[in-house]
Amino acid sequence: MYKTYQQQIVEYGMKILNSQHVAGTSGNISVRIGDENALAISPSGVPYDVMKPQDVPIVDLSGRLIYGELKPSIEWKMHTRIYQEYPSIRAVIHTHSVYTTALSLIRTPLAGITETLLLIGETIPVAEYANAGSEKLAENVVKALRNSKAAILANHGLVCTAESLESAFKMCEIVERNAKIFIIALSTGKPIHAIPKEEAKAAVKWLKENYGQR
Template sequence: MNQIMNARQKVVEKGVQILETSLTVGTWGNISCRIPSEDCFAITPSGMNYETLKPEDVVIVDFNGKILNGTRKPSIELPLHLAIYHARQDIQAIIHTHSAYATAMATARKGIPGAVEDLVQIVGGDVRVNEYALPGTPQLGINTVKALEGRNAVLLANHGMLGVGKDLDEALRVCQVVEKSAKIILFARLMGGAIELSQEDITGMRNFYLNDYGQK
């Protein structure tokens, strides 16, 4: 039960952070994280303000989508989170935002090229755009899983972006780096275009991030 409460608290904290850092506005976006010991995950409720969200508002759901704990209605994007967790056992947390520059790229249906070093390190390469599907539909989950293959981020066509990671802290860093990179690419294109890194360099930097970066 302590792990459930901890997960709920962390989801609430990340909700405040994405609002304070302008990765979303209002009640849009959604957040979830696995609770491995309980074989379930915590997900934000639908349409509630992050500033007033309390841990008990966060919904606990199993991997069939059944509510195990909580009185709130889960995010409309529950099918999206379920699809990602089923497809990617390495993913422990998901943050979906509506940040301005990444959403501009998603609206233009232009991926973010692998041209920024910290982007390729944390994401694994370029950021693809999924094929459009309506919010809240199972098809959105199918399309997103496909575009997310081998990556830690994806642009949701005409919608926003989604970052994943080994925990909520990493998922948030992914969202922040993708938003910064989208801004950089837009400015670079005003100066003639961004120069993509080679696949060899991308692979090398990704491996460095996974195996040697930070305090091990």
Template structure:
């Protein structure tokens, strides 16, 4: 099977999204790009992650053409393609409708550095303006907003994370959901204190070397 490893990983991480409470039903989507072959493996439209098999995962090139696939791709394939074109160093995209991150997005707020783990995204998580799902306008808003961050909130919609590998993008989605929850809870009590920008620069630098092969500080 063409891109069997990538297809199996999309199935695996789709189920992990459900298990981690990062989405429900058929919501959200994820993809992995094999740059050497010029093909993206992306979750199919409208299929429950628990029912998906590797053969259901759709292969597309970065011009939007479908290869070796029996199903329709996610309706959000456009912003996956746009992100891969804009960011040559990323090979995975995860899009969630996780509750707290989406709550922040529905308030049309960025997620600031209320906790140093925002460093998974950068110094903050920026907010892309609202556009109808699955449209070129949404893809344009995403790529115009994300810049060099590893995550972006979609106004009144959800969260996107990117990474060199699917594990990186998924970990970022999990951690940022935690930070979004902390932020919402802190706002309900008072005014959150934001980690200074120079400290976030140090944190991001430490993230690049922490652990066995780079990772987060506990």
């Protein structure tokens, strides 16, 4: 019944591992299950390269285990709160991407420096610090996601939300690449110029109407 969703967690666990968005067992992934108030979520402490579909637990939106044997990620509160607050979100990926985490240490939001980044949010905000796995972290992340599909977690990493794991993963790639560009630009010591607000709005509108195959 849940195998397709469990397989997706395994597949995208390997994607974030192989693309170096995480190391070891860090980070976590979830996907909402159809119209149910339930989600498949990566298990706590299981390496991605040995994880099997049957290792992936299914929990309800209160975090209660409803299928499987292993404990869910310690960040289950963050994942379930996101789904509760934003019903249109179907997938969440949390990474410890290097350049994005570097920005989190200096509490620097990622402004709209490229057009691709603008499709995620005018600015990728920094959620205030709270301990991993805490209700406070979940609350801070939900707040940061009000006007953006992604948020930087202070002293921690990145969270990306989307209608599918495929889209959430692409978002992680875009944010991390832009974080790298931003840090390189910062290292010059010269002013950084984001795309002006009005031009940014026009660019987003045009891209949504014209980019890709329709």
